[in-house]
Amino acid sequence: MTASTTTPYTEDEIEAARKLFEGPWDFVWASTHVDDLPPMVGHEIAFAGRSNVCK
Numbered sequence: 842m843t844a845s846t847t848t849p850y851t852e853d854e855i856e857a858a859r860k861l862f863e864g865p866w867d868f869v870w871a872s873t874h875v876d877d878l879p880p881m882v883g884h885e886i887a888f889a890g891r892s893n894v895c896k
Contacts, residue, residue, distance in 0.1 A: 848855070870879045 872878050
């Protein structure tokens with residue numbers, strides 16, 4: 842972060858978010874129809890948007 846950049850988040854909050862998203866992940870399932878989706882277990886996080894926009 843540069844000196845001219847401001848954020849509403851504390852350094853601790855930013856570090857907690859970094860640790861949350863840096864961990865390992867596994868691709869579980871792909872489906873072309875809602876009826877083919879696996880049953881929900883726990884929480885899921887998804888990011889959607891155009892490529893190369895720093896999601």
